[in-house]
Amino acid sequence: MNIDLSQKSTKTGLILLASAVAGLVTGNQDLVDMTVTESGAQVGGTIPIVVTMLIGLWDTFRKEKK
Secondary structure (H helix, E strand, C coil): CCCCCCHHHHHHHHHHHHHHHHHHHHHCCCCCEEECCCCEEEEEEEHHHHHHHHHHHHHHHHHCCC
16 A cells, blocks of 8 residues: 555645544544534534545545546
8 A cells, every 4th residue: 555645635634634644642532512603513423534534544545547
């Protein structure tokens, strides 16, 4: 498995992974937490974090077509 940092998807994947790890480190205990305010909706919880991690892993290791 080789990570190619010249691909845009790899950088995006690493950012998604970092944000998911940050969410887990902060102690997110709820499965899904959604807050709707005047400025928009915010979604948090364990399930969105896991989905973000999976997308980040896929984006990090996939090979873009040239």
